[in-house]
Structure formats: structure tokens, C-alpha cells
Amino acid sequence: MKEKLYKVLPHIFQNSLITLYNYKSNRIRYRGNYKHYRTLFNENKNLSLVELKKLQQEKYGSFISFAIKNSTYFNERLSLDPQFKEIKNISKLPILSKENIRTNLDTIYTIPKTEAVVSKTGGTTGKSLEVYFTHEDFQERFAMLDNFRSNFGYELGKRTAWFSGKNILTNRDIKSNRFWKKDYLYNVKYYSTFHIKKDYLPYYIKDLIKFQPEYLVGFPSNILEIAKYGLNNDLAFPKGVVKAIFPTAESISPMNKGLIESYFHCGVYDQYASSEGAPFIIECANKKLHLELQSGVFEVLDSNNKPTNSGKLVVTSFTTHGTPLIRYDIGDSIELSSETCSCGNNNPLVKEILGRIDDYVFSPETGKINLGNVSNTLKDTQGIVKFQATQNELDKIIIKLIIDDENFNEKSKKRFIDNWTDRVGKKMQLEFEYVSSIPVEKSGKFRLVKNNIKHLIDN
Structure with missing residues (x-):
């Protein structure tokens, strides 16, 4: 209506x-304790790394205790053993997948919907996920986001x-x-x-x-x-x-x-979070990405769930009391950096946010080719306005192309094909479709890669 x-x-x-x-x-975002959090984050912006880690540990212990006490799901899976309240023991907790959340939402929630700020996510790849935020968490998240933007x-x-x-x-x-x-x-x-x-x-x-x-x-x-x-x-x-x-x-x-x-x-200036409530990664004036330890715990894990420098991101977010996210495999991947930054923010650095790890094409010859490498097939080409790669078969990729006829030529096409061949190998069949437009998803986002054969791939 x-x-x-x-x-x-x-x-x-x-x-x-x-x-x-x-x-x-x-009125929901900026009332309550929003101003308190803005002041707090501004006061904490120059904390040392030691101080940040101490604050992170305090918030982590409090958050785990809250989840065990108020969420049936976590109460049944986590004991009140004090070791679980220490970040150093976080690997002893189970990893939470999006499917775990979807199928157990009723027991994960700690508040009724009538008291929550509701956020929906995941609609373009399957059933949408309905997350409940407490008003306090919602205000804290906006305070953190606005504090980042206020730097500029x-x-x-x-x-x-x-x-x-x-x-x-x-x-x-x-x-x-x-x-x-x-x-x-x-x-x-x-x-x-x-x-x-x-x-x-x-x-x-x-x-x-x-x-x-x-x-x-x-x-x-x-x-x-x-x-x-x-x-x-x-x-x-x-x-x-x-x-x-x-x-x-x-x-x-x-x-x-x-x-x-x-x-x-x-x-x-980029920032990373999610509609589910992931902790924040923010970019400073020096163009460096910082983990925001006040917002949660970031684990970077390999395929065996062991700590690594570059791999899948598993998060525990302190602003998700309504739908606790504890060791949540969010589906993204990042690469950490050992550098330091002179901007005054002493949070650890991230070299790169690698994007959605489920956005990839798969080649039987070369394996998974991630979104960044797909994007780079445009290197040294001209006249390609936009493209989208769709994979419906293991040995074939359909590439829709919008081209500028005045600048696109055989040389540019050959370079584009060579770039693809470098990534997927010579056995992969590449089928090109020249189109006038490529539609966005219902959410308004444009998907560079549409992989429809993930069920055929052994992860």
C-alpha cells in the first residue's frame, strides 16, 4: 500500500x-547513547596497541558472558568455563556459519523482534538473514561509522x-x-x-x-x-x-x-563492516586500513582453520548482543600487514580486503580465481566499458561485454583473452556476448562474477 x-x-x-x-x-540511530559513544571513540583514537588490546579483552569477556547467559544457542554450546572469556582461547569455540545462523535464529536471538532494530542481509545469494540489533548496539555502530567519516x-x-x-x-x-x-x-x-x-x-x-x-x-x-x-x-x-x-x-x-x-x-576512504554486524575495518588519511579492535575480534584463518596472514575472515562482533556473532565465518577474506602507520591510530593494519571469497570463477586447470584477479583481466585493454563473467559449467565461462566501438579493437580483445587465459588456463572455453546493458541485482548491486556451479566444486 x-x-x-x-x-x-x-x-x-x-x-x-x-x-x-x-x-x-x-531518531533511532542518533538518540540514546550515540553521543556518549562518539565522545568515547574520539577519546580512544590515540590509545596504544597495548591499551587497545586490553580494552578488546574486557569487551570480549563481557560479550561472551552475555551470550552464554541470554542466548539459548550459545548457552547449550559454550560452558561457563572461564577460559572461554579469554581471547587467547578463542580457537576452542566453534565457528559459526551463515547457515548455522539461518537454521538456529530462534535460539540465537536474545531479544524479541518488538524490541529490536531489524536488519536483513543475504537476499541476493539465497534466503535473507534477519538479524536483530539492540538499540544500544545500533547507536554504537553508527557512532563508530560517523566517527570514521568525521576524520574527513x-x-x-x-x-x-x-x-x-x-x-x-x-x-x-x-x-x-x-x-x-x-x-x-x-x-x-x-x-x-x-x-x-x-x-x-x-x-x-x-x-x-x-x-x-x-x-x-x-x-x-x-x-x-x-x-x-x-x-x-x-x-x-x-x-x-x-x-x-x-x-x-x-x-x-x-x-x-x-x-x-x-x-x-x-x-x-574505505571502511568494512556488514549488515549482519561485523566489526569495523577503517581507512585513515594515510590510506592505510586499520582493524578496529574496540569493535570486535578478527581472525584470519586458512582452509584448516589455522591462523594465517592471508585467508578467510572469522569475526566476533561486540555490537551484536541481539544476535550474537561469535567466531562467525562471514564469507570474506583479508590479508594482514606487518607495517605501522603514522596517522595516530595504533590498531593493526590490513594490507587488503580481498572481498567475497564466494565470488570467483573456477578452472579445473588452475582452481579458484578470485574477484580481484577477475577484475584485473581489464589490464592493458581499451574500449571495454563493463563486463560480467557467468559460470554455469566447469569448463566454460560466459563473459558479457559492453564495449565502446570506437576504442575496442582486435588488439584489445586479444589482450583481454590473454589475460583470461593466464588466469583460467588454455582448456577453459570462453564465450563472449556483446550486450548493450548488464542488469544489477534486485539489491541494486552489480555482480562482476556469477558462479552457478559451486555445488560441483569440492571446497
Whole structure:
């Protein structure tokens, strides 16, 4: 009913409804102990590594005790043995998979839905996961996120362009070449991520220049398309307007980050978390990624669940009291760094967030090829606007290509094929489909890789 009403309302009233919706949401996010946590995180930003680890241990012990006492699932699986409250003994606890959560949600929850802030995740790869947050945890998470963004001058209310997976447009909007809605109260303009295509991109750029946002937030794949179009078509974005860009939900390669930065004349600063409630990894002004030990415990494990420097990420998050995440295999992978940083943040460093480890193509000849290596098949090519790799068979990959006819030639095609062959071997059949558009998922995200044969692969 609400969606039908929204669709028939005039544009200005749709903006008003979006403003009202955000007002109600922000009342939950920014009330309670939000200000307390903002102050606390600001005071703790220069703690030594020893102090950070001590604080992490205190929060870990308290969190484990809470889960055992309030969650039937963890009460049955963990004893009150004091050793479980020590981080050094964390490997003795069982690893929690997403399927474990899905099938045991009723016993994992510690609060009823009526008292919770509900978050849904995982809808593009299967049954959605419904996570309950306590209001306190929700406020703490937003305080931590806003504290990170405030390092670059951001505060709620500053002019922001937001790219996310909300279906906000009507056919009237599209006919009018209007691909955005406005939150009047918080000064946010929401740009549709379902209409990022060549014919519409000039209107996005024209309106962004008119809007003059200080910050851009959202899916980097969409922001990248705008930047590439602007660079390739001499649609210059004015310097000194955007102060920082904060990508969400997707991994971004250094090459693509550089393209975005060159177009908008500002830095792109990444942060990692998840809608389930993963602890935070944040990027500092020195372009270094830091684990945020105040938010949880990060384990990097190999295929045998032994500690390693580069592998799958297993997290324990201190801001998930409603749906405790203890040794949760989140499906991502990271590589740790032994370097130190001069920014003043003494949290350990991450060399790279490797992205979703279930986003890969598989070659019987060379094994799994991860998302980063798939993305790098574009190296030294020209005229390829976008591509998507779909694998439905073990020995065949279908690659959809959107090309720029003026710049794409046989030399570029050969380089692209060679790059793929280097990764998947010579036995893999590569089938190319030249298309005018590649649809995004229902969530608004673009998937570079769609692997439909995971059930055939022995992990």
C-alpha cells in the first residue's frame, strides 16, 4: 500500500516522504547513547596497541558472558568455563556459519523482534538473514561509522550524494531524465543505482555538478561508472567541491579507486563492516586500513582453520548482543600487514580486503580465481566499458561485454583473452556476448562474477 501510494504522488511529495522516513530512522540511530559513544571513540583514537588490546579483552569477556547467559544457542554450546572469556582461547569455540545462523535464529536471538532494530542481509545469494540489533548496539555502530567519516569532515546534515539500492524512481522520473530524490531535512540527494547506463549518465553528472555535494556515499561500482563516463567524455567535475568519498557494500580495486579520485578530485576512504554486524575495518588519511579492535575480534584463518596472514575472515562482533556473532565465518577474506602507520591510530593494519571469497570463477586447470584477479583481466585493454563473467559449467565461462566501438579493437580483445587465459588456463572455453546493458541485482548491486556451479566444486 505504501509503495503504491508513493508511486502516484508528485515528485515533491515523494521527496517529503523520503525525508520523513529518514527522520524516523535517524531518531533511532542518533538518540540514546550515540553521543556518549562518539565522545568515547574520539577519546580512544590515540590509545596504544597495548591499551587497545586490553580494552578488546574486557569487551570480549563481557560479550561472551552475555551470550552464554541470554542466548539459548550459545548457552547449550559454550560452558561457563572461564577460559572461554579469554581471547587467547578463542580457537576452542566453534565457528559459526551463515547457515548455522539461518537454521538456529530462534535460539540465537536474545531479544524479541518488538524490541529490536531489524536488519536483513543475504537476499541476493539465497534466503535473507534477519538479524536483530539492540538499540544500544545500533547507536554504537553508527557512532563508530560517523566517527570514521568525521576524520574527513563529514557530519550528518552536510550536503551528500548517496548511491544505494533503493528503488526510488517512477516511470515519470525516467521520462523526465530525473534519476534522484532529495531528503530536505538532512541535505541528502539519493541517486538511483538501477539506471546507471550510458544514455542516462550525462544527467547524473549534470545534476551532481548542480548539487555540489561535499561527500559521496554508496556502491563504488556506480560511482566508478559516473567517473569513467565523465573522464571519457570531457565532462569535467569542478575541483574543490567533494571532500571525500565513502564506498559501501562492495570491494574496490586500487585502479578503480584511482579513477574515481581523479574525476572527483578527492580521496576515496574505505571502511568494512556488514549488515549482519561485523566489526569495523577503517581507512585513515594515510590510506592505510586499520582493524578496529574496540569493535570486535578478527581472525584470519586458512582452509584448516589455522591462523594465517592471508585467508578467510572469522569475526566476533561486540555490537551484536541481539544476535550474537561469535567466531562467525562471514564469507570474506583479508590479508594482514606487518607495517605501522603514522596517522595516530595504533590498531593493526590490513594490507587488503580481498572481498567475497564466494565470488570467483573456477578452472579445473588452475582452481579458484578470485574477484580481484577477475577484475584485473581489464589490464592493458581499451574500449571495454563493463563486463560480467557467468559460470554455469566447469569448463566454460560466459563473459558479457559492453564495449565502446570506437576504442575496442582486435588488439584489445586479444589482450583481454590473454589475460583470461593466464588466469583460467588454455582448456577453459570462453564465450563472449556483446550486450548493450548488464542488469544489477534486485539489491541494486552489480555482480562482476556469477558462479552457478559451486555445488560441483569440492571446497
